[in-house]
Amino acid sequence: MAEKNLIAGRQPVLRRQPNLFARIWAELKKNNALYVLLILPVAVLIIFKYVPMHGVQIAFRNYKPARGIYGSDWVGLKYFGKYFSSMQFWPLIRNTLSINLYSLATFPLSLILALLLNYIPSKGYRKTVQMVSYAPHFISTVVMCGMLLTFLDVRTGMVNEIIKVFGGKPVNFMGTPSYFYSIYIWSGVWQGVGYGSIIYISALSGIPVELHEAAIVDGASILKRIWHVDIPGVLPTVCILLIMRCGDILDVGFEKIMLLQNSLNKPISDVISVYTYNLGINSNMPQYSYASAIGLFSNVINMLMLILANTIVDKINGNGLF
Numbered sequence: 001m002a003e004k005n006l007i008a009g010r011q012p013v014l015r016r017q018p019n020l021f022a023r024i025w026a027e028l029k030k031n032n033a034l035y036v037l038l039i040l041p042v043a044v045l046i047i048f049k050y051v052p053m054h055g056v057q058i059a060f061r062n063y064k065p066a067r068g069i070y071g072s073d074w075v076g077l078k079y080f081g082k083y084f085s086s087m088q089f090w091p092l093i094r095n096t097l098s099i100n101l102y103s104l105a106t107f108p109l110s111l112i113l114a115l116l117l118n119y120i121p122s123k124g125y126r127k128t129v130q131m132v133s134y135a136p137h138f139i140s141t142v143v144m145c146g147m148l149l150t151f152l153d154v155r156t157g158m159v160n161e162i163i164k165v166f167g168g169k170p171v172n173f174m175g176t177p178s179y180f181y182s183i184y185i186w187s188g189v190w191q192g193v194g195y196g197s198i199i200y201i202s203a204l205s206g207i208p209v210e211l212h213e214a215a216i217v218d219g220a221s222i223l224k225r226i227w228h229v230d231i232p233g234v235l236p237t238v239c240i241l242l243i244m245r246c247g248d249i250l251d252v253g254f255e256k257i258m259l260l261q262n263s264l265n266k267p268i269s270d271v272i273s274v275y276t277y278n279l280g281i282n283s284n285m286p287q288y289s290y291a292s293a294i295g296l297f298s299n300v301i302n303m304l305m306l307i308l309a310n311t312i313v314d315k316i317n318g319n320g321l322f
Contacts, residue, residue: 063288088275093272096252137191146259176265203237204233251273261274
């Protein structure tokens, strides 16, 4: 057509591309219902996550509530230097990393549970196991810690009563620092492994049945089907969750730590989140700027670890988060 136009002495007619605003408007009209549903979560994210971010500058100011953020004196990196040179710096980093790395080692347990449930032939039995494994997730942290303290009590705890029945001596579990990490992590595994397996069960259900049928025809055992069909099928999901877990490498929820902490296990249970909470809120003389500087440092390290983990996973198998 262009050749005919040139032969006739006319310029070819070029189709005009719609501008950016027109393309965006067409997309909004096409999927308007989906974008309406998106308004509320985006608004919550902006209001409660992004708008408060301007307050992070109190980490660089000598913040006084009476003066406000902008009326407080600018001190630059003073509180970061104070944190790096403090005696608590390395113990806090060590304790936080120890808990998170220990927790990271239990990461595959939810996937293992999902694989086991996926191969249970009885549908009723599978549903029962799922319901029982999900139930602990809905126990509040306060109740969970109360159960642990009651069961592990050195005098009247159920665990020590069983130990005494078999001729052993009572063990002060909560007063022995070497037991703290295992108590913290494995109680969390019991509480969250079932709920955490939901996303893997969903991913496994999305694997085409034809792949399993072909593997069965080829004589593959259950283990080989898991290794060659199920694992590759859920690998993108595993990678995304692992990357997100690495982004919390210096973040440990303070509620459970505070409820299980006592004077005997404090040297090994004091983590960054508990320390900043005590500095900024649970103190007669709150140090807002110092606590904010510590929190900002942890968040920056978490962000760097997230980017590093994403880069490594993306280079290895192309399943990066971004």
